[in-house]
Amino acid sequence: MTEANARRYMVVKNFIKQGIEDGSWKEHKRVPSENQLVETCNVSRMTARRALDELTEEGILYRVQGRGTFVAPKKLHSPMLEIRNIADEVSERGHKYSNELILLQKEQCPNHLLHYFDLDEGDDIYHSIMVHKEDNKPIQIEQRYVNPKAAPDYLKQNFNEMTPNVYLSAVAPLTQAEHQIEAKEADPFMRVTLKLQDNEPVLSIDRTTWSRDLLVSYCQLFHPASRFKLTGRFTTEHQLTEL
Amino acid sequence: MTEANARRYMVVKNFIKQGIEDGSWKEHKRVPSENQLVETCNVSRMTARRALDELTEEGILYRVQGRGTFVAPKKLHSPMLEIRNIADEVSERGHKYSNELILLQKEQCPNHLLHYFDLDEGDDIYHSIMVHKEDNKPIQIEQRYVNPKAAPDYLKQNFNEMTPNVYLSAVAPLTQAEHQIEAKEADPFMRVTLKLQDNEPVLSIDRTTWSRDLLVSYCQLFHPASRFKLTGRFTTEHQLTEL
DNA sequence: TAGTTCAACTTGTATATACAACTTAGCATA
DNA sequence: TATGCTAAGTTGTATATACAAGTTGAACTA
Incomplete structure (x- = not known):
């Protein structure tokens, strides 16, 4: 499972996640903008965007139009009071x-x-x-x-x-x-x-x-x-x- | 509030939601494919796709590659704790x-x-x-x-x-x-x-x-x-x- | 000094296109 | 009949492009 075959938005997602994990970007700090990711990861803006969107959906990032994308404060991503397996x-x-x-x-x-x-x-x-x-x-x-x-x-x-x-x-x-x-x-x-x-x-x-x-x-x-x-x-x- | 100014993916989302609500598409039945929505709603495939993606994320639809997009069975909703005085x-x-x-x-x-x-x-x-x-x-x-x-x-x-x-x-x-x-x-x-x-x-x-x-x-x-x-x-x- | 304008940069929406991966049904073949 | 193949349709991934909308800071003006 080298990165060559990996889906490219996953590569970007992992890049960001890694950076958060190892402390490169801390809570409420800006992560690279879409255009910067285009350069860094060598993907199109839409692909970089998809990565950031999904991480936002997962509660790992939050975005503010005109300002940038930021590391969300970590929440216990635990389930809702739901009947679940x-x-x-x-x-x-x-x-x-x-x-x-x-x-x-x-x-x-x-x-x-x-x-x-x-x-x-x-x-x-x-x-x-x-x-x-x-x-x-x-x-x-x-x-x-x-x-x-x-x-x-x-x-x-x-x-x-x-x-x-x-x-x-x-x-x-x-x-x-x-x-x-x-x-x-x-x-x-x-x-x-x-x-x-x-x-x-x-x-x-x-x-x-x-x-x-x-x-x-x-x-x-x-x-x-x-x-x-x-x-x-x-x-x-x-x-x-x-x- | 006319649809003229509305974000187009929201128009598509509401179109699908409405259809589910009024019984046009029932649980586990196929909703229109991305390309059919392109025709019906007069949007690009990426926009139709975004609508379906978001509804999938919300648990209203589910998708199977190669087969289509279907109405998800109603999920148990979390028993919310009441906010009371x-x-x-x-x-x-x-x-x-x-x-x-x-x-x-x-x-x-x-x-x-x-x-x-x-x-x-x-x-x-x-x-x-x-x-x-x-x-x-x-x-x-x-x-x-x-x-x-x-x-x-x-x-x-x-x-x-x-x-x-x-x-x-x-x-x-x-x-x-x-x-x-x-x-x-x-x-x-x-x-x-x-x-x-x-x-x-x-x-x-x-x-x-x-x-x-x-x-x-x-x-x-x-x-x-x-x-x-x-x-x-x-x-x-x-x-x-x-x- | 205080307020305004503007340029640069950010995310948000929308389109057009291409090809990959997967499913199904129907057709052709053994 | 049973098997395998193919074509058509579906979703999945990826790119390039354009403009809208919100934010910021620096330059400009009163």
């Missing part, structure tokens, strides 16, 4: 995703969940616990209770290939969800499993999902405070607006 | 709201915020710290930096009557917001102010708000883990616009 999230950050299955079994539905799942005492429910990792460091404990009516084959799945989230979305299209987010003190299991430091709290997300009127799953996600943030953004415009 | 929230729960102003002053903008607010070193900024209480128990520390350009009379307000949030929404209509949510260990000030128990962590929300292109305010909200949860809910039926 954690494996995708990790690989989008350019890291290695892996996971570890700790428990996957059928068991009697715990009493406090009976009425949520509309089950009777003694009815079975599926229960899984797994740990998701980013570059081999644990970033999420996922404890999940699944409604057998919604996903009868849940226990037969191989969750190395496909996260529970993805599998459930496939067999029971998600129509509704509810979250509850809170900070919590870690218990000993979390401290060990998430490799927490002394007194490091966890960010907890409780999520309940429905497919049509059927409650599909209730899950609890625990994240180490030091390695996980939730970010969200919204705009009030963004419809068919012009100007 | 904490006073209303508390009284909706049937409790008594009160607050305490700890600091309200003009000061030099801290260095790490200069660029965000587009200010120069030495420029003034408004700074407030207050504690919000539910039934006289503290549930939120609000530290806020306010852009004087957006709310010149911020210092003259009586925040017993109206929370900063409400006041700012009134003088500078909110158009954009960004959040960052995380669990944190409490520092001594928080422990005292929020009356935290030993090792009780806090749920921290960083929020930046804009009115049009003007950054109005940056604030940090800290909540006792034991007395505060964030909840969100969404459905796929309708795009939620919890404002």
Whole structure:
């Protein structure tokens, strides 16, 4: 994969990224203008422009008409408060995703969940616990209770290939969800499993999902405070607006 | 607002969006190819292409080389966290709201915020710290930096009557917001102010708000883990616009 | 000195063109 | 019939060019 065959706008993008990474251009400092890149990288202005545009779209640069293109202050490019596949999230950050299955079994539905799942005492429910990792460091404990009516084959799945989230979305299209987010003190299991430091709290997300009127799953996600943030953004415009 | 002066790629974008909205093209169906748009909309291929590219970037379309451009299936939208008046929230729960102003002053903008607010070193900024209480128990520390350009009379307000949030929404209509949510260990000030128990962590929300292109305010909200949860809910039926 | 104008430089929009890479359907061949 | 090839259509990359629009600083003027 020499640069000879590489797409030229990628060469320019990498040139800029490299320069930011090694400190040639710092936050809010100007990077080379389109015309300077034409000279330096020996590409057309449209190609240089495409590189800068894409980096702007990615939040790495920002542009001001008439002034120039600048290095954007680094934001944690983390996902929105969105229901996503954690494996995708990790690989989008350019890291290695892996996971570890700790428990996957059928068991009697715990009493406090009976009425949520509309089950009777003694009815079975599926229960899984797994740990998701980013570059081999644990970033999420996922404890999940699944409604057998919604996903009868849940226990037969191989969750190395496909996260529970993805599998459930496939067999029971998600129509509704509810979250509850809170900070919590870690218990000993979390401290060990998430490799927490002394007194490091966890960010907890409780999520309940429905497919049509059927409650599909209730899950609890625990994240180490030091390695996980939730970010969200919204705009009030963004419809068919012009100007 | 006629199409004569409109940017031409916007005309094409709206043409496609309109067609999707009124059902001309449904999910996974092909929309007109670049060359067809050249004919239909009387633009160059590069302009048609830009329109399709941007709609693809926005997740409205997807493209397959050699096959065409298609309408993307509706994505789950992020369950946005509601920006609400904490006073209303508390009284909706049937409790008594009160607050305490700890600091309200003009000061030099801290260095790490200069660029965000587009200010120069030495420029003034408004700074407030207050504690919000539910039934006289503290549930939120609000530290806020306010852009004087957006709310010149911020210092003259009586925040017993109206929370900063409400006041700012009134003088500078909110158009954009960004959040960052995380669990944190409490520092001594928080422990005292929020009356935290030993090792009780806090749920921290960083929020930046804009009115049009003007950054109005940056604030940090800290909540006792034991007395505060964030909840969100969404459905796929309708795009939620919890404002 | 204070204000204005202007030239140079920046990004933003738009067009025309060329060829590469990929997909599909239909045709030709074994 | 089954296979392979090709032509036509699609998106992807790249260039050259032109002008619009916004910013800045230096030269000029009152």
